[in-house]
Every structure is written in C-alpha cells, then in structure tokens.
Amino acid sequence: MALALGTGPFGPKSEGEFNFDTGVLKAHTLYFEDSPKRVRTIFGGETVVDSRRVKLLHETGHLPVYYFPMEDIRRDLLEESDHTTHCPFKGDASYYSVRAGGRGAENVVWYYPEPLESFSALKGYAAFYWRKMERWMEEDEEVIGHPHDPYHRVDVLESSRQVRVTLDGEVLAASDRPKILFETGLPPRHYLPPEDVRTDLLLPSDTETICPYKGVASYHSALVNGTSIEDAAWLYPEPLPEAEKVKDHLCFDSKKVEVKVDGEKI
Numbered sequence: 001m002a003l004a005l006g007t008g009p010f011g012p013k014s015e016g017e018f019n020f021d022t023g024v025l026k027a028h029t030l031y032f033e034d035s036p037k038r039v040r041t042i043f044g045g046e047t048v049v050d051s052r053r054v055k056l057l058h059e060t061g062h063l064p065v066y067y068f069p070m071e072d073i074r075r076d077l078l079e080e081s082d083h084t085t086h087c088p089f090k091g092d093a094s095y096y097s098v099r100a101g102g103r104g105a106e107n108v109v110w111y112y113p114e115p116l117e118s119f120s121a122l123k124g125y126a127a128f129y130w131r132k133m134e135r136w137m138e139e140d141e142e143v144i145g146h147p148h149d150p151y152h153r154v155d156v157l158e159s160s161r162q163v164r165v166t167l168d169g170e171v172l173a174a175s176d177r178p179k180i181l182f183e184t185g186l187p188p189r190h191y192l193p194p195e196d197v198r199t200d201l202l203l204p205s206d207t208e209t210i211c212p213y214k215g216v217a218s219y220h221s222a223l224v225n226g227t228s229i230e231d232a233a234w235l236y237p238e239p240l241p242e243a244e245k246v247k248d249h250l251c252f253d254s255k256k257v258e259v260k261v262d263g264e265k266i
Contacts, residue, residue, distance in 0.1 A: 003151050004029060004058040006185035012061055028089050031058040032067075032121050035150075039066055041128055042135040044101025048128075049073045055125060056147065059089075063146045067125035070111065083107045091116040096126075098133075108132045145212035154213045155182045156191075156245040163190045165197075167232070167257045170224045173197040179246050183213070190261060191235075191249035202250075207231050214243040220250070222257060232256045 004010045009018075010029040035054040040047055051072035057065045078096040083106075085093045096109040111126035130136065136143045159180045165173040175196035181189045207219040207230075215236050222232035233252045236243055252259050254266050 003031060003064075003149070004060045005063065008151070008185050010058070010060060011185065028060045029058075030060075030089060030119055032056075032119075033058075035066070037138045039068070039147075040137040041133045042137070043077075043098050043105060043133050044103040045134075046074070046077060046100035048077050048098060048100065048133070056150070057122075057127075058149075064149050065127050066147050067122065067127045070124055070126055073109070073126060078109060079104075081107050085110070089116070090119055090122060105132045143212055144216070145210040148212055149184075152184045152213065153182075154184075154242040156180070156243060157182065158245075159190075161190070162260075162262050163192060164260045165192075165252045165257055166260075167201075167222050167224045167229060168227055170201070171198065172201055172222060172224070172232075172257060173250070173252065179249055181214075181243065181246055181251075187266075189251045190259070191246040191251045193249055197233075197250050202233060203228075205231050209234070213240065214246075215240040229256050 007013050007015050033056055035056045038052045039054045040050045049068050051068045053069050055067040077100045079099055081095040081097050083095040091112045093110040093112055095107040097106045098108050108129045109126050112122045115122040157180050159178050163175050163178045173192050175192045178190040178192050202220040205219040205221050209217045217234040217236055219231040220233045222229045233250045235250045239247050259266050
C-alpha cells in the first residue's frame with residue numbers, strides 16, 4: 001500500500017512533496033523489484049509454486065502483486081486457457097487454470113507473453129489471483145489478504161486524546177485512553193477500550209474483513225433511537241502481532257457516525 005496506493009508517494013492521493021518537478025513521473029506508475037522472501041501458494045493440497053526468486057509489482061491504485069519465474073511454477077498443475085485480457089500499461093495477458101487435488105480454478109494465473117516494450121521486465125513471470133488459492137506462505141508463516149508490502153508499517157501508540165463518538169445525539173463512546181493505530185497510507189484510527197463504549201447500543205454483524213497486517217476484523221452495527229447504522233464499528237478479536245495492542249478495542253467509522261478527537265470532528 002505504501003508506494004502506489006492511497007497517500008503513498010506514487011499513489012493517486014499522494015500528499016507529500018518532491019524536490020523535483022512531479023511532471024517527470026508518469027500518472028500510472030509501475031515498480032518491479034526483487035523480494036528476499038521465499039513464497040509458496042497451495043491449492044488442492046498441492047504446492048503450485050515455491051520460489052526464492054520472487055518479484056513484487058507495485059502499481060498505481062493497486063495492492064502489491066507477487067510475480068514468479070515460470071520455471072518455479074508446477075507446470076503439470078496448469079492448464080492453458082483461451083482467456084485473455086489487455087492492460088494499457090503492461091500489454092496482453094494470457095491465462096492458465098489450475099488443476100490439483102481433484103479441484104480446479106479457472107483463469108487464476110496470468111502472464112504477459114510479449115509485454116509492452118516499456119515494461120519488458122515482466123516477460124517470463126506469472127502472477128496468481130490471491131483469493132482463488134487456498135493458502136499463501138511467506139517463509140513458514142501463512143499470509144492473509146494480499147502480499148506484505150515492504151514499505152508498509154503499522155504502529156500502535158498509547159494516547160490520552162479525548163475521543164467522543166455520537167449518533168443522533170446519543171453518546172456511543174467516550175474515552176481518554178485510546179490506542180491510536182498509525183498505518184501507512186491510511187488515516188490514524190482510534191481504538192477504544194470496550195469499557196468506554198456503550199456496547200448495549202451495538203449489535204454484532206456478519207461482516208468480516210481481512211488485513212494482512214492486523215488480522216480478521218469483526219463488525220458491529222449501531223442502533224440508536226430506532227436508527228440502525230450497519231457496520232459502524234469494528235474490532236480485532238485475535239489480531240496479528242503488529243496490532244496486538246488493539247485486541248478487543250473498538251474503532252468507529254467516522255463516515256457513518258460522528259467521531260471527535262479533542263473536540264475536532266474527523
């Protein structure tokens with residue numbers, strides 16, 4: 001996320017300043033680099049790729065994507081497809097389906113047989129649709145959501161800021177002991193201890209989201225004076241190590257309810 005997404009230096013909402021004319025940058029940026037990690041993906045109980053020669057593609061407006069040398073992919077598990085797509089920045093992509101362990105996934109591997117001359121570095125590499133594979137491993141640890149971005153960071157800091165959350169004039173939460181989660185490319189998030197939240201005004205939701213840095217988030221809707229706001233707050237019951245300090249703390253969506261920090265609306 002850090003380089004090419006959100007407020008990253010090459011992202012569509014970049015907020016920083018360079019010491020050169022930004023006109024020299026392309027509106028759509030591609031950055032292809034070596035990754036030092038061993039990466040594997042598993043489907044149908046079979047390891048489809050196991051590589052120590054992985055590349056990571058950063059692209060404006062997109063999450064990072066792992067590309068693997070074709071030689072490191074189990075070609076006996078691939079089936080050629082007639083499916084093609086076109087990218088104006090990379091060229092025409094061809095596809096493979098994966099067959100393993102009695103299961104199949106259509107058009108989940110793509111590569112550029114003849115990439116555009118401006119980005120010929122892609123030749124000989126292929127990528128996978130992350131969520132269509134069963135498991136992903138970086139070294140010997142499972143990764144969820146998408147590849148870890150080496151330029152992405154999560155910090156959780158204790159704070160004494162005054163946080164107040166309201167909906168239709170009703171106080172949902174008030175705390176002077178939030179934990180503020182600072183995450184590259186995203187606004188600060190204020191996580192509040194459950195003791196400072198009117199949990200009686202919250203209802204569990206079936207919604208879950210996945211973050212490769214924080215874990216799996218559970219959501220709650222808010223119900224005040226007959227008004228229901230879906231997925232107004234979330235928490236991480238079992239956070240990953242980077243976010244351990246916000247375990248079971250609630251964070252409210254400032255686009256759905258009013259959140260004020262030190263009296264200032266965010």
